[in-house]
Amino acid sequence: MTKAITVSGLHKSFGRTQALAGLDLDVETGEVHGFLGPNGSGKSTTIRVLLGLLRADSGAAQLLGRDPWADAVELHRRVAYVPGDVTLWRNLSGGEVIDLYGKLRGGLDRSRRADLIDRFELDPTKKGRTYSKGNRQKVALVAAFASDVDLLILDEPTSGLDPLMEEVFQRCVEEERDRGRTILLSSHILSEVEELCDRVSIIRKGRTVESGSLADLRHLTRTSVSAELTGPPNGLASLPGVHDLDVQGHRVRLQVEADQLNAVLRSLTDSGVRSLTSKPPTLEELFLRHYQEAE
Amino acid sequence: MTATALPARAGHTGSRQLAGTGALLGFNLRRDRVVIPAWVAVTALLVLSLPGSLRSVYSTPAERADIARQMLTNSSLRATYGPVFSDSLGGLTAWRIGGYAAILAGIMSLIVVVRHTRDEEESGRQELVSSAMVGRSAPLTAALLTAFVADSALALLITAGLAGQGSAGALALGLGIGGVGMVFATLAAIVAQFTDSGRLAKGLTGGLLGTAFVLRAVGDSTTNDASSPATWISPIGWLENLRPFASERWWVLALFAAAALLQGFAAYELAGRRDVGMSFLPARPGPANGRLGTAAALAWRLQRGAVLGWSLGFFAAGVAFGGITKGAADLVGDNAKTREIIERMGGQSGIEDAFLATMVGMFGMLAALYAVSSVLRLHSEETTGRAEPILANAVGRLRWAAGHLTIAFAGAALIMLLSGLGLTLGYGAEPGPILAATLVQLPAVWTLGALAVLLHGLSPRLSPLSWAAAGLALLLGWIGPALNLPQTVLDISPFGHLPKLPGGDMAWGPVTALTAIAAALVAVGLAALRRRDLTT
Numbered sequence: 096m097t098k099a100i101t102v103s104g105l106h107k108s109f110g111r112t113q114a115l116a117g118l119d120l121d122v123e124t125g126e127v128h129g130f131l132g133p134n135g136s137g138k139s140t141t142i143r144v145l146l147g148l149l150r151a152d153s154g155a156a157q158l159l160g161r162d163p164w165a166d167a168v169e170l171h172r173r174v175a176y177v178p179g180d181v182t183l184w185r186n187l188s189g190g191e192v193i194d195l196y197g198k199l200r201g202g203l204d205r206s207r208r209a210d211l212i213d214r215f216e217l218d219p220t221k222k223g224r225t226y227s228k229g230n231r232q233k234v235a236l237v238a239a240f241a242s243d244v245d246l247l248i249l250d251e252p253t254s255g256l257d258p259l260m261e262e263v264f265q266r267c268v269e270e271e272r273d274r275g276r277t278i279l280l281s282s283h284i285l286s287e288v289e290e291l292c293d294r295v296s297i298i299r300k301g302r303t304v305e306s307g308s309l310a311d312l313r314h315l316t317r318t319s320v321s322a323e324l325t326g327p328p329n330g331l332a333s334l335p336g337v338h339d340l341d342v343q344g345h346r347v348r349l350q351v352e353a354d355q356l357n358a359v360l361r362s363l364t365d366s367g368v369r370s371l372t373s374k375p376p377t378l379e380e381l382f383l384r385h386y387q388e389a390e
Numbered sequence: 391m392t393a394t395a396l397p398a399r400a401g402h403t404g405s406r407q408l409a410g411t412g413a414l415l416g417f418n419l420r421r422d423r424v425v426i427p428a429w430v431a432v433t434a435l436l437v438l439s440l441p442g443s444l445r446s447v448y449s450t451p452a453e454r455a456d457i458a459r460q461m462l463t464n465s466s467l468r469a470t471y472g473p474v475f476s477d478s479l480g481g482l483t484a485w486r487i488g489g490y491a492a493i494l495a496g497i498m499s500l501i502v503v504v505r506h507t508r509d510e511e512e513s514g515r516q517e518l519v520s521s522a523m524v525g526r527s528a529p530l531t532a533a534l535l536t537a538f539v540a541d542s543a544l545a546l547l548i549t550a551g552l553a554g555q556g557s558a559g560a561l562a563l564g565l566g567i568g569g570v571g572m573v574f575a576t577l578a579a580i581v582a583q584f585t586d587s588g589r590l591a592k593g594l595t596g597g598l599l600g601t602a603f604v605l606r607a608v609g610d611s612t613t614n615d616a617s618s619p620a621t622w623i624s625p626i627g628w629l630e631n632l633r634p635f636a637s638e639r640w641w642v643l644a645l646f647a648a649a650a651l652l653q654g655f656a657a658y659e660l661a662g663r664r665d666v667g668m669s670f671l672p673a674r675p676g677p678a679n680g681r682l683g684t685a686a687a688l689a690w691r692l693q694r695g696a697v698l699g700w701s702l703g704f705f706a707a708g709v710a711f712g713g714i715t716k717g718a719a720d721l722v723g724d725n726a727k728t729r730e731i732i733e734r735m736g737g738q739s740g741i742e743d744a745f746l747a748t749m750v751g752m753f754g755m756l757a758a759l760y761a762v763s764s765v766l767r768l769h770s771e772e773t774t775g776r777a778e779p780i781l782a783n784a785v786g787r788l789r790w791a792a793g794h795l796t797i798a799f800a801g802a803a804l805i806m807l808l809s810g811l812g813l814t815l816g817y818g819a820e821p822g823p824i825l826a827a828t829l830v831q832l833p834a835v836w837t838l839g840a841l842a843v844l845l846h847g848l849s850p851r852l853s854p855l856s857w858a859a860a861g862l863a864l865l866l867g868w869i870g871p872a873l874n875l876p877q878t879v880l881d882i883s884p885f886g887h888l889p890k891l892p893g894g895d896m897a898w899g900p901v902t903a904l905t906a907i908a909a910a911l912v913a914v915g916l917a918a919l920r921r922r923d924l925t926t
Contacts, residue, residue: 139926146782148924168786176782182775184692185512185587188676198683199783220675224512224586235779248782 097160099124099246099277100145105154107140107301114140116301117154122279122294127272129288129295130281137301138281139179142250145279146176159246172201175239179251179281181231183223189234190219196238208241214263229255240267247271247278253287265291286375318356318373321348325367334358345369410524414532418506419539426502426540433494434547436869437563440483441555454482461485462614466745469611469714475636480555484563484634489626490868493603495544495571496625499537500578500595506533507579509588511667520666530661534575534654541571559635562643566629569646573625574599576653583660586669593699600703602626604710611714625649685785689793692771693764697801700760704753704805708812711749715742715817743893746813746824750892753809754831754885755864757802761839762860764798769846769853772925787920795843795912802835827891833904834884838863840911847915850925 100122107115115137122128132138143149145158147167156163158170175196183192193212197203212219215233226234232255239247253261268291271278282288288295295312297305305312317338324345331347332340336355341348351359363371419426448454458477461468474485507530510516516529545568552560578595585591602624609621610630621627625646632642664670682688768791771777780790810828814821842856863883870880880886884907887900 143778143924143926148778148781148926150921150923167781168784168789171782172784174782176779178775178779178782180775181779184688184776186673186676187682187691188678188680190678191676191680191682194680195682195688196779196783199685199780199785201784219678222673222676225673 097124098122098157099126100128100156100158100279102141102145102156103154105141105144105156106152107137107144107149108152114301115144115151115154118298118301119303119306120296121306122277124277125272125275126293127268127278127280127291129292130279130298131283131285131288131295132281132298133283136298138298139250140301141298142176142248142279142281145248146171146174173245174248175200175242175244175246176248177232177235177239177250177252179254181228181235183226183231183234185222185224187223188220189217189223189226189230192223192234193219193238193241196235197242200242200244202243203238203241204243208237211237211240211267214267215260227255229257229260232256233260236264236267240271245276247276249278250281251283252280253282253284261287317350317352318375319348319350320359320363320371320373321346322363322371323347323369324363325369328363328366330362331359334362407525407527408531409528410522411528411531411535414519414524414528415535415539418502418532418536422502422505422536422540426498426536426543429494429498430540430544430547433491433498433544433567434551436494436865437483437487437491437548437567438551440487441479441552444479444482444486448482451477454479457482465611465614466714466716466742468614469607469711470745470748472606472610472630473614473616475615475630475633478555478635480552480559480563480635483552483555484559484636487869488563488567488629488634489603489606491548492567492570492626492629493599495541495567496574496599496602497596499541499571499575500599501592502537502540503533503575503578504582504588504591504595506536508582508585508591508669512586512588514667516666527658527661530579530657534579537575538572541568541575544568544571556635558638562632562638562640563629563634565643566632566634566646569643569650570625570629572650573646573653576650576657579657580653580660583657583664584670586667586671586673590695593696597699597703600707604707606630608710608714684793685780685790686793686796688780689767689797693767693794693797693801696760696764697797697804700757700801700805701808704757704809705812708753708809708814709816710812712813712816712818715745715749715813740893744890746817746892747827747890747894749813750810750824750827750831751867751885751888753806753828754835754888755860755867757806757809757831757835758838758860758863760805761798761802761835762842762856764801765795765839765842766846766853766856767794767798768843769850772850775926778924778926781924788916791843791916791919798839799836802839803829803832806831806835823892826896830888830891830896830901831885833901833908834863834888836908837884837904837911840908840915843915844911844918845915847918847922849922 098121100120102118102120105115105118118137118141120130120141130138130141140149144151144156145163147163147170150164159173161170163170183189193208194203197208215237217230217233217237221230223231232252236252239249253264256264268278268280280288280292289309292309294308295306296303297312324347327345328342328347331337331342331349334355336352337359338350339348347363349359448457454477458474461471461474472485472489475481510519510529519529545564548567549560549564552563574595577598578591581595582588582591585594603626605620605624606627609618609624609627610616612618613621616627616630621630628642628645631639633639660670682691777790781787806828807825810825811821813828814824817824838856838860841859842853845852845856863885866875866880866883867885877886884904887904889895889897889900
C-alpha cells in the first residue's frame with residue numbers, strides 16, 4: 096500500500112524559534128492517523144508545510160506521492176483541510192462558504208452536504224460574523240466532509256464543539272474511513288485520538304517521539320486513581336505497574352499501567368473503598384513523565 | 391415576576407456607568423502610542439512649516455496682497471483653497487493649509503473613535519473588557535476622550551508653534567482644527583452605533599468628511615467671504631469663518647462645541663439603547679446555498695462595496711468640481727507667482743485647463759489610496775487567517791492574488807473614468823480631452839498600487855509602508871507646488887512625471903515608463919509572494 100503522507104527529517108525555523116527539528120511522519124493510505132502533541136509542539140507548522148503554505152528549511156515531505164510545495168494546487172484537489180481556528184468572511188453566509196470551498200476543491204456531494212448540515216445542526220443562512228467558534232468550525236467541517244477528496248487534514252477540529260457534536264464528528268470520521276479515505280487528525284486530547292485512530296504519532300518540540308499503533312503505545316496509557324479508603328492501604332507499593340504512589344492516611348493517589356489495574360483495584364477493595372475516582376492521564380502528564388525525564 | 395426585577399435599560403442614571411473610563415483611556419493611549427503622536431506631529435509640522443515656505447514664495451507684502459486679491463476674484467482657486475481673509479503670513483497659512491490640516495485631524499479622530507468602539511465590539515474583545523469592572527458608557531467615553539487628547543495636542547502644538555504670527559490667530563486656528571477633529575470624532579461615534587463593521591463605520595464617516603470638503607469647495611466658489619450656506623453646513627467651512635489671523639470671530643467656536651456635544655449626546659443615547667456587539671443595522675440572513683465558485687468571484691464579493699462607494703464618490707466629486715471650473719476664467723491680474731504655481735500644478739495653457747488638470751491630478755492621487763487599500767486586501771485576508779483555507783484548496787497563490795489585483799488595477803481605471811465623466815458633465819465640455827487626462831493618471835496610480843503588491847509580496851510586515859508612499863505622493867502633489875519645492879523633490883512622486891493634461895502636451899515617455907515600472911513591480915511582488923511562507 097502506498098503511503099498518503101511521508102515526512103522525514105523536517106526542519107523549519109521562524110527567526111530564532113525552531114518550530115520543527117527533524118520531524119518524521121508516516122501515514123498509510125486509508126488509515127486514521129492521530130497526530131498528537133502539546134500546544135506549540137509543531138503540529139500546525141507540519142500541516143502548513145504539508146499544505147504548501149510554508150516551505151520547509153530542510154527535510155523531505157510527500158503528500159499522496161507528490162511534492163506539497165511544487166504541486167500544491169493539483170494536490171489540493173484531493174485534500175480537504177480544517178484549521179483549528181476557523182475565520183470566516185463577515186458578510187458571507189455559512190452556506191456560501193461551504194459551497195465556495197467545495198467548488199474550489201472541485202466538487203461537493205449535495206446530499207452529503209444536506210445530511211451533514213442536518214447532523215451538525217448548522218444554520219447555513221447565518222453570516223460569518225454571527226457564528227460562534229463552534230459553529231465556524233462546523234462550517235469548515237461540513238465543507239471538508241462533503242468534499243470528494245482522498246485525504247482529510249484536520250487540525251484540532253473539535254476544540255469548539257460540545258460533547259454531542261463531538262459524537263457527530265467521530266461518526267463522520269468513521270464514515271470517511273469506511274469509504275477508504277485517509278485522515279490526519281491532529282489533537283492534544285489523547286482520548287479523542289484513542290477513540291478514532293488506527294495509528295498515532297506523538298511529537299514534542301518539533302520532533303517525533305513515538306509512533307505506532309495504539310497497542311504499541313499501550314505503555315503510555317496509565318490510569319490515575321485516587322481513592323479514600325476505610326482502612327489503611329497495604330501492599331500497594333509492592334504491586335508491579337504502580338507509579339507515583341502517594342499515601343496520606345487513608346487517602347491514596349497513584350498511577351497504574353492498564354494491565355495492572357485489576358490487581359490494584361483488588362488491593363484497594365481489600366482495604367475498603369469509601370470513594371474512588373479514576374481518569375486517563377492527560378497528554379501533558381504523559382509528556383511530563385515520559386519525555387521530560389528522558390532529557 | 392415583578393416589574394422591578396429588571397433594571398431600566400436606556401438609563402444613564404447609574405452611578406457606575408463610567409466605571410473604568412480612566413483605565414480604558416490609559417489603555418487606548420497606550421495602544422495608540424505610535425499612531426497618534428505620529429499623525430499629530432506630521433499634521434502640526436505641515437502647518438508650522440507654512441509661514442517659512444510662504445515667505446520664500448511671496449517675499450514682499452505686495453506679492454502677498456496680490457495673491458489675496460486673486461483669491462477674492464477667482465472662484466475656482468477659491469474652491470481649491472478657500473478665500474483669503476488676511477494677507478499676513480499667519481492669514482495665508484490659515485488659508486493655504488487650515489482646511490487640509492482639519493481633514494487630517496478629522497481622519498485621525500474618526501479612526502481613533504471607531505477603532506476603540508466598533509472595532510472592539512466586532513472583534514469580540516469588548517466582551518472581555520465589559521465583563522470586568524467597566525461601566526456601560528465607559529468604552530465610548532474613553533474612545534471620545536482619546537480623540538479629545540489627540541485633537542487637543544494638535545491644537546496646542548499649532549497654537550504654540552504659530553504664536554509668532556499672532557497669538558490670537560494661532561489660538562483660533564489651533565482650536566478650529568482641533569474642533570473639526572472633535573466634530574468628526576463624535577460623528578464617527580454615531581455612525582459606529584449603526585454599522586456592525588468597523589470598516590464600514592470608518593468608510594461612511596470618511597465619506598461624510600469628503601462631503602464636508604466638497605460642500606466647502608462649492609460654497610467658496612460662489613462667494614468670496616465663505617458666507618454661502620454650503621460653506622456654513624460644512625465644519626471645514628466653520629474653520630474659514632472663524633477667520634484666524636483676520637479679526638477672529640470667536641463665536642464660531644460655539645458651533646464646534648455645540649455640534650460635538652449634540653452628536654456626542656446622540657451617540658450616548660443610541661449606545662444606551664442597544665446591546666454590546668449589536669447594531670441598529672443588524673446582519674440579515676444570507677443564502678443557504680452559495681454561487682461563489684472561484685477565488686476571483688470571492689474577491690469581487692469582498693470588494694464590490696468599496697468599489698461602488700469609490701465610484702459614486704468620484705463621480706459626484708467630479709460633477710461638483712466640473713461645475714465650478716467655469717469660474718476659473720474670472721482670473722484677473724496676472725501675478726507671476728500664482729500663475730507659476732498653477733502652471734506647476736496643472737499646466738501652461740488656459741486657466742480652466744490648468745484648474746481641470748489640478749482636479750484630475752487630485753483624483754489620481756486619491757485613486758492611488760483606493761488602489762493601495764484594494765491591493766492590501768491581500769494583506770488583511772492573509773493576516774486574519776482567511777487566505778489559508780482558500781490556499782489549502784485547489785487555488786494557487788497567483789490565482790488568489792489575481793482576483794484582488796484585477797479589482798485594484800481595473801477598479802482604479804473605472805473610478806478615474808467616472809471622475810472624468812463627472813468633470814465633463816459638470817463642466818459641460820467635450821469629454822475627450824478630460825477623459826484622456828484622467829486616464830493619463832493611471833500609470834502613476836498603478837505604480838503606487840504595484841508598490842503595495844511588491845511590499846506585500848516581500849513580507850506582510852512591509853505592507854503598511856505602501857500607505858506612507860501614497861500619503862507622501864498626496865502631500866507632495868498638494869502642498870509641494872505652493873512651497874516652491876525643487877522639481878527633484880516633486881519628482882519623488884510618480885505623479886510629478888505625468889504630462890499636465892488637459893492643456894499640456896501628451897508625453898508618452900513617462901507614461902510608458904511608469905506603466906512598465908508598475909508591471910515590473912507587480913511581477914517581482916508576485917514572484918516573491920509565490921516563494922515566501924504564508925503568514926499565520
